[in-house]
Amino acid sequence: MGDFRRSRLSSAPIVGRVVEWKKTHGWIEPECAIDHPEMAKHQGHIFVHGEDLVPKWRNLVAGAMVEFFLYYDGHGLGAEECTARKVLRVTLSWKQAQEMFGETGEKLAIFEEKAQVTIRAYQWCQPDGSSSDLPFLLFEIWGRPQAVVDAIGALATRREEDGNAAEDTLCVNLLLPESRMWKVDLMQLQHYCSLEVSSSITITDPMPCRTLTIQAPLPNFRSSLHALIMQANQGSAQRSAFTSGIFLLQQPLHRRHHTRSAKKDVHRSPRN
Numbered sequence: 001m002g003d004f005r006r007s008r009l010s011s012a013p014i015v016g017r018v019v020e021w022k023k024t025h026g027w028i029e030p031e032c033a034i035d036h037p038e039m040a041k042h043q044g045h046i047f048v049h050g051e052d053l054v055p056k057w058r059n060l061v062a063g064a065m066v067e068f069f070l071y072y073d074g075h076g077l078g079a080e081e082c083t084a085r086k087v088l089r090v091t092l093s094w095k096q097a098q099e100m101f102g103e104t105g106e107k108l109a110i111f112e113e114k115a116q117v118t119i120r121a122y123q124w125c126q127p128d129g130s131s132s133d134l135p136f137l138l139f140e141i142w143g144r145p146q147a148v149v150d151a152i153g154a155l156a157t158r159r160e161e162d163g164n165a166a167e168d169t170l171c172v173n174l175l176l177p178e179s180r181m182w183k184v185d186l187m188q189l190q191h192y193c194s195l196e197v198s199s200s201i202t203i204t205d206p207m208p209c210r211t212l213t214i215q216a217p218l219p220n221f222r223s224s225l226h227a228l229i230m231q232a233n234q235g236s237a238q239r240s241a242f243t244s245g246i247f248l249l250q251q252p253l254h255r256r257h258h259t260r261s262a263k264k265d266v267h268r269s270p271r272n
Contacts, residue, residue: 015032018064025049028047039077052079118143136173176212177207
């Protein structure tokens with residue numbers, strides 16, 4: 001076969017999840033349907049090489065969310081200008097979640113599209129399938145830093161100060177893995193906001209995590225989240241660690257058990 005130059009097939013970035021990474025290359029499962037004959041190969045996964053990462057040769061991990069441009073080079077479909085998305089994890093009460101996303105989560109897809117983020121929602125269940133005693137849902141917010149910050153700002157609890165809406169104080173509860181707490185510079189964050197780290201572990205399954213509560217006026221709230229993203233996401237790309245021991249919501253925001261065969265996220269069907 002002769003030399004075949006790459007032909008870019010997407011004008012806008014495509015979001016996907018890394019399903020395999022082998023030091024220099026890997027495979028991505030796209031979050032959207034791609035209409036191309038080559039999608040029948042490799043279980044519908046897209047090839048990505050370390051040369052095509054931004055920055056080049058960074059370390060990806062299975063479970064990381066990425067965005068990329070799709071190309072065809074005569075051999076198959078590939079991902080170029082592939083960038084790992086950042087992630088912060090927010091806990092919301094059932095009441096807060098339903099007020100934001102609707103009784104059945106019908107507003108979630110609209111929120112994602114408007115905010116340019118990918119959201120995965122989780123609830124904990126007992127081994128027998130009954131609801132756990134945890135009073136919250138977990139929402140993973142994946143996207144570019146500014147998009148993540150804006151999305152969390154929309155989810156945060158607001159308190160108007162002295163009747164001045166421009167000086168609203170925003171408050172949010174974030175969930176941080178215990179294994180990554182050492183990366184968080186609390187002294188730096190306190191320049192922007194008041195914060196509190198839970199003295200006890202909030203959850204133990206699938207990994208020990210603590211709650212970090214951040215509260216600040218809007219400008220400082222945004223600055224604190226930007227700083228936290230830079231701290232907690234430094235190094236290799238983060239993966240979605242919450243894939244065992246808890247359940248992704250099959251039908252969002254309903255209090256009931258969902259099996260492990262549920263959809264891979266809260267509103268998209270799994271790929272065949």
